[in-house]
Amino acid sequence: MSIAFLEIDLGAATRVGLVDIVDIASAGADASDGWWVEYSTDNSSWTQFADKFDLLGSETFTRRASLAPGEDVTARYWRLVADDALSGRTIAVDAVQMWQESEELSAARGFGFSYSTETDYAMVLTDRAIEVYDAGVHVGSVYSPYTSAQVAEVTRAQSLDTLLQFHEDVEPWRVFRQGDGSEWDSRAQSFDNVPQIRFSDATYTNGTNEKQEVLLLKMTSGTDRFNLKYGGKVSASITYDGDNSTTAGNIEAALEGIEDVGSGNVSVSRTATNTFTVEFINDLGQQPIALMSYQFLGPGDGDEIIDVSRVVDGGSGGEPIMSAARGWPSCGTFYQSRLALAGFKGRKATLAFSVLSDFFDLDLELEGSDGGLLLPIDNDQMKAIRQVNPGNHFQIFTDDGEFWISDRVIAKGQIPNFALGPERGIWPGLDVAQADDNNFYVPADGKSVRAFVFEEASQRYRALNASRLSAHLIASPTGWATIRRDSSEGADRVFLANADGSAAVYTLATAEDFAAWVPWGTQGGEFVDFIAEGGRTLYAIVERTVDGQTGLRLEIYDPAALYDAHVAVSEDDPVSEVSGLDHLEGETVELWLDGRPYGSAAVASGAVALPVAASEIEVGLNVAWxxxxxxxxxxxxxxxxxxxxxxxxxxxxxxxxxxxxxxxxxxxxxxxxxxxxxxxxxxxxxxxxxxxxxxxxxxxxxxxxxxxxxxxxxxxxxxxxxxxxxxxx
Incomplete structure (x- = not known):
């Protein structure tokens, strides 16, 4: 039995493949498989749509109910349903959004999500969606804010269950795993204490004037004198004329007499007993001011007290460094228990580090070394940061140069040393790949692969050309992934897809002094990207035209397979036909029957007839190595x-x-x-x-x-x- 807690009438039968349920809230204990989505064509007979979800009682969450890519149902009536064991419980939903796939082919990029050695997923980012796969099986879908045109430029960072995605035109987006591969929360990530800066194309009046208090105790009116020092320059002698406005006027006149202050830029008033407040205004307003110092000039009797303290910090005003109006960071990474954001649309050469152990607080005012930091790259030329990488040093890759922070620890109060490395830049949209304890990147011209290597002797990074003899295999890459060696005798392999649909594989075993590039291909398809699930299972996003229809397919590399795009069948009794070949419709495939080749056959209606009955069968495209x-x-x-x-x-x-x-x-x-x-x-x-x-x-x-x-x-x-x-x- 079940209880419907939200019903929807679309007014007409409508094709639906994805349903987003936004901000579900329910007080109470968690309930495993506690709710799901149903549809009906007649508002009477109901069918479950996609998997059931856990009901979380402690937090608000979002879920996407989905069928596998390319699948949908057509129905007019829809509802959200809870298990009848939850009868009497209030469940609130902010919004429901329904989607259908269009005929237009989306851009696609892939990446791995690894929580542990036992929990890994392959993810495919397309228009408004992230499809989730586990060991080749589609297990879920997640809402994504990115359009097809933005997909290739999205960068990401992951820590445990949290995946952050970045694009300069979209607010940083968080995907959070809350259970198995179908349970993902997806929402914009908010930040506390976002730094304010002044953009050159705007005028600001929202700053704060600096205020400092001058305390004068046990001074003799008319005789005792003192001076104040501002910016290293000393004022004229100031006479104490009592606890009144006259003394305030004396302080104001003396400060205005300092060349760096000038007339009309300070206002002094008596604000408490023997307390005089100096407010910096006009030309000195809305900006930080160093704390003034003082000197007692006498004559006095030795017990006079003077003190200067800050009561209001001066602030220059401005607006948040990231916002809907000014754009967002284009990349980020987790580093030393901080979140680093970089490549802001309005400040492309600037880095922001979060408060230590508080990834989403950017508080620059927090005292001590744990506070947030805002750091422009120290360089003569403006650089646009495209990638940041948490290597042995914090590494920064821009459009035409590479940097690293030579300091081993990032801390507030410690001025970082930005060291300039090779000035080659990085290819847009492609992250830094790790293979065999090396960091690899594609320079901004998109024509080579280089290892970003630190040399102890020179204490500098070099960009060693890893494709010197194979430059013809690198042509404006669209994606890559690394498969780790599966034993001490193996080698890491980097699989790289090019914009023209070709691919190349880089095999690397540094300890054995072995490195080699080879071209890679697939019959009738063009490579778009590669994905490494857990560093062991390789997926390829391939664009294929099957039976006249062009589409994207996610394919798994099986090194034991004889044929490309193959289907293997093992039967107890011999069979004379193999089905399940819809992805090869109209193709001529090779046959391997009971341990020997048996020529070829054409696929029709998703099947092939075998020349002889067989039990152990493999069918696929013959791509000879x-x-x-x-x-x-x-x-x-x-x-x-x-x-x-x-x-x-x-x-x-x-x-x-x-x-x-x-x-x-x-x-x-x-x-x-x-x-x-x-x-x-x-x-x-x-x-x-x-x-x-x-x-x-x-x-x-x-x-x-x-x-x-x-x-x-x-x-x-x-x-x-x-x-x-x-x-x-």
């Missing part, structure tokens, strides 16, 4: 680049390999025999070869010579080592 050496250069008493040469021997070390083909000297690769005649009729999958292969007697010559290793028959293959021998003409 290909490894090719650089042009052969031999040193035989002098470089022979450009001369004719012959590779006559190639030696391979293979592991669990079903087939291999080798070509050299300009000849097409040919299949190498790995099995004996007795094994000829056994399935390839049952007799994978492990061991050395020596290919000798290769013929032919070529001027631009190389060796190609590939497969003509798709099967498992691992090449552990490779050497070649050759000679020149």
């Amino acid at each position: 290909r490894a090719e050496t650089m042009d052969l250069v031999m040193d035989v008493g002098g470089t022979t680049r450009g001369s004719k040469s012959r590779v006559h021997s190639v030696h391979l070390l293979l592991e669990d390999t079903g087939s291999i083909a080798v070509g050299a000297n300009g000849e097409e690769p040919r299949e190498i025999l790995l099995r004996s005649t007795a094994d000829a009729f056994k399935p390839l999958g049952d007799i994978l070869y492990t061991g050395p292969v020596e290919i000798d007697g290769l013929m032919g010559y070529a001027r631009e010579n190389s060796v190609v290793i590939t497969q003509t028959i798709r099967s498992p293959a691992t090449v552990r080592a490779f050497t070649m021998e050759g000679r020149t003409v």
Whole structure:
């Protein structure tokens, strides 16, 4: 049984794929799976829409009920429903928003969300939505304020359950996990004590005049004298003429006589017994003023008392550094128990650090080292901060230069040292990637990948070119992700997507002195971005046209798969058809049946007919891998680049390999025999070869010579080592 606590009539049957329930509030204990959304076409028979949600009794929260991307229902009547165990409980809802997908393809970017080694998600940011995946399964959706045009420029920072997103035209947005992968609160993040600054295009009258009190005790009227010091300059002698306005006038006249004060810029009045208040006005108004000092001139009898204290801090006025009118920070990160905000739309070269251990309080007036900080980059040229990174130092990447704060600790009262690094800038919209204990970034020209490395000898950062020999593989990147090595013998890999839909993979094992780039591709698709879930599972956002319809697909990389975009089936009894191939509609796919290749077949109505019944089946696109050496250069008493040469021997070390083909000297690769005649009729999958292969007697010559290793028959293959021998003409 259930109880409807909010009913909605849309007036007509309407297609709906997403429902946002904004600011739900209910006093009482938490209730697991306590409420959900239902729809009806006749206002009589009701169907649950999406998953149930927990009802939180201690706080206000927002939820999005959603089907998987591309799915929706059409209905006129909708309602919010609670479990009947909550009968009598008041549930308040601020708003309900319903969405439907349009035909227009959205921009998309991906990123990982990691709370712990056991709790990881892959997230895809699109127009007004973040789709959440766990181990390849869509588990939830979260409202996002960003339009498709803004998606590529959104940056983010995460700490435990909190994800903050930044864009200079949108208020910082917080996504907060409140349960499993379907329970996310989404809202604008407010800040306390936002610093006020003065923008050059506005005039401000909201400042505060500085007020300081001068206390005069046990002084003799008409004889005792003193002076005041302002800005290092001393006033004329001031005569104490009693606890009255005359003494106030004497103080005012003496201060106006100081060159840096001037006439009409102070007002002095008696405000309490023997207390005279100095207010700085006009040219000295609405700004901080250093505390004045004093000197007693005598004659006196030794017990006179003079003191100066501040009663009102002078403030220059202005307006918040971030607001709907002035824009918002474009990036941020968590660092040393503070939140750092940077790249403000109205102050692009400025950093703001929160109060220590209070991420959303920017109080600059808080005394002590824990207070907030507002720091412009100390540089001769204006820089626009695009990314900040919490590395060994606090690292700052701008549109045309890189900086770091050399101080190990960020603290109020300690002037930070901004050190200028390589002046290359960073490519917009792309974060800093970590791989094998190195930080990598793409410079502002979008044509290379560089490692941001600190050199102990020079105590400076350098931008080492990590793609020097593979610059052709880097072309205006749109996204990247790092997959961590899964053992001490593996290597980290960075997967990078380019604006033209191509991709490249950077394999890095620094301790083994190994680094290599290779191109990566997928048949019939263009890469948009990559996502690393927990640093172990790789997703690719791919734009594909299937059956005449172009769309975005989230695909998981399976290194054990033989084919691209594959479907694997394991049946107890042999079957003659494989379905579930809607994503390959109209494509010609390769067939791997019971351990051997069986040619190809066309996908129709999401299925293929098999030439023979089989139990262990894999179907997909045949994208053959290909490894090719650089042009052969031999040193035989002098470089022979450009001369004719012959590779006559190639030696391979293979592991669990079903087939291999080798070509050299300009000849097409040919299949190498790995099995004996007795094994000829056994399935390839049952007799994978492990061991050395020596290919000798290769013929032919070529001027631009190389060796190609590939497969003509798709099967498992691992090449552990490779050497070649050759000679020149």
